[in-house]
Amino acid sequence: MTSLPILAPTYTREYRISAKTALETALSSVPAYQTWRRHDRPSADIFARYQAMPVLTKVDLREHQPAEFVPQGRDLAAALARGEVELVKTSGSTSDAVTNVWCQEWWDASEACSWKLHTATESARLGAHREAILASPRCVGFASDVGYLSMEQRTLWNYLFLSEKADPAEWSATFCDRMIEELGRFEPVVFEANPSFLSVLCRHAIKHHRAVYQPAVVTLTYENPSLIHLRHIRSVFSCPVISSYGATESGYVFMQCEAGRLHQNVEHCHVDFQPLAARHGGPAVGRILVTTFHNPWRALLRFDMGDLVRLAAAPCPCGRRQGLTLDAIEGRLANATLSLAGRLVTQREADAAIAEVDGIDQYELVQTGVDTVAVRSVSDTRDPARIEPELRASLQRCYGAAMKITLERVRALSPVLGVKYRLTRADFEIDVDEFLAESP
Numbered sequence: 001m002t003s004l005p006i007l008a009p010t011y012t013r014e015y016r017i018s019a020k021t022a023l024e025t026a027l028s029s030v031p032a033y034q035t036w037r038r039h040d041r042p043s044a045d046i047f048a049r050y051q052a053m054p055v056l057t058k059v060d061l062r063e064h065q066p067a068e069f070v071p072q073g074r075d076l077a078a079a080l081a082r083g084e085v086e087l088v089k090t091s092g093s094t095s096d097a098v099t100n101v102w103c104q105e106w107w108d109a110s111e112a113c114s115w116k117l118h119t120a121t122e123s124a125r126l127g128a129h130r131e132a133i134l135a136s137p138r139c140v141g142f143a144s145d146v147g148y149l150s151m152e153q154r155t156l157w158n159y160l161f162l163s164e165k166a167d168p169a170e171w172s173a174t175f176c177d178r179m180i181e182e183l184g185r186f187e188p189v190v191f192e193a194n195p196s197f198l199s200v201l202c203r204h205a206i207k208h209h210r211a212v213y214q215p216a217v218v219t220l221t222y223e224n225p226s227l228i229h230l231r232h233i234r235s236v237f238s239c240p241v242i243s244s245y246g247a248t249e250s251g252y253v254f255m256q257c258e259a260g261r262l263h264q265n266v267e268h269c270h271v272d273f274q275p276l277a278a279r280h281g282g283p284a285v286g287r288i289l290v291t292t293f294h295n296p297w298r299a300l301l302r303f304d305m306g307d308l309v310r311l312a313a314a315p316c317p318c319g320r321r322q323g324l325t326l327d328a329i330e331g332r333l334a335n336a337t338l339s340l341a342g343r344l345v346t347q348r349e350a351d352a353a354i355a356e357v358d359g360i361d362q363y364e365l366v367q368t369g370v371d372t373v374a375v376r377s378v379s380d381t382r383d384p385a386r387i388e389p390e391l392r393a394s395l396q397r398c399y400g401a402a403m404k405i406t407l408e409r410v411r412a413l414s415p416v417l418g419v420k421y422r423l424t425r426a427d428f429e430i431d432v433d434e435f436l437a438e439s440p
């Protein structure tokens with residue numbers, strides 16, 4: 001047993017019914033879970049039944065046809081023909097594409113449930129609000145590699161997609177000014193952004209003293225924000241800046257409240273937490289497996305999100321008590337690295353080591369071998385000769401004093417395949433099973 005306090009989640013009776021329905025529907029009538037039935041003990045507690053089940057991975061999603069995740073008796077081909085659902089391919093930056101059945105109505109309901117988790121989104125009467133989006137146009141919106149697109153060409157319903165250019169390293173000052181000017185003209189209630197992309201725009205605004213339109217909220221999604229991004233974003237936006245966590249497969253899973261913790265979207269999903277071994281950050285740090293509720297066209301059971309999270313140790317001062325409460329998203333397992341002693345270093349931990357050094361505006365850390373870490377960084381404001389010894393010392397405190405650190409200063413950094421940045425990663429494979437705590 002450990003002495004580290006972990007906050008036990010509380011669940012309502014309605015939640016237990018949703019969790020039971022999701023599990024039993026999948027096991028009884030969804031072809032992809034046919035082989036899972038033998039793990040079930042129907043007389044056990046519902047959460048023990050979940051824990052007895054295997055884990056669903058992206059490989060499983062690729063190996064099964066989308067129709068195999070639809071409960072029997074529902075006609076996917078007919079729903080596709082009616083336009084009730086569509087097939088959407090995800091373009092993940094760390095694994096191959098997965099085809100998802102996309103049900104807009106379910107997605108919208110999941111998003112609306114998540115808004116209840118922060119007072120600013122709860123009170124903003126969201127629904128048909130104007131929303132500006134800044135992310136890679138290869139993820140959402142409209143891309144143009146050659147020319148520029150007009151504001152009208154980048155507007156769809158109540159959404160304005162600010163950038164048609166996928167690489168922030170190539171954004172000119174004029175282009176950044178256009179985005180700021182359009183924000184002022186469009187007057188969004190919500191500004192949803194990839195934090196890496198928004199950080200580049202904010203650095204431009206800071207450097208050139210531009211006034212930027214203030215929406216009701218800025219929501220950060222697509223990537224786990226760096227402390228450096230948050231610094232840039234908060235110096236430009238005085239409204240609440242809220243992290244929203246989810247995925248195409250899962251919908252909205254966690255959202256940050258006004259007290260800064262993340263709460264589970266309990267009306268929409270169940271989350272199983274599997275702690276890492278104590279030397280790697282467990283039992284507070286672990287991976288999460290998501291089961292979605294109420295999606296008529298896709299049963300997702302114990303889907304491995306590929307992310308590590310940190311459970312809160314105490315109840316959140318905001319008063320929300322249901323489901324899991326997180327202190328932080330620790331980052332993707334695919335972005336984890338290892339200390340010289342073989343301890344898992346999450347993206348959040350490596351980021352904190354880099355962010356404590358003043359003057360770094362952007363970076364990319366790659367562990368090229370077990371004893372070598374290479375960092376490429378961008379600094380607009382501070383002499384690299386002063387940054388380098390501080391950065392080296394901070395990284396050696398994190399990874400071990402004998403870790404070899406190579407540093408390179410660059411003008412700008414680009415997202416992987418024009419989709420997302422990977423702030424940290426190892427060049428070798430890290431298998432989560434080696435880091436999980438032993439099952440009880």
Ligand SMILES: [Zn+2]
Nearest residue numbers: 257259316318
């Ligand atoms: Zn809270």
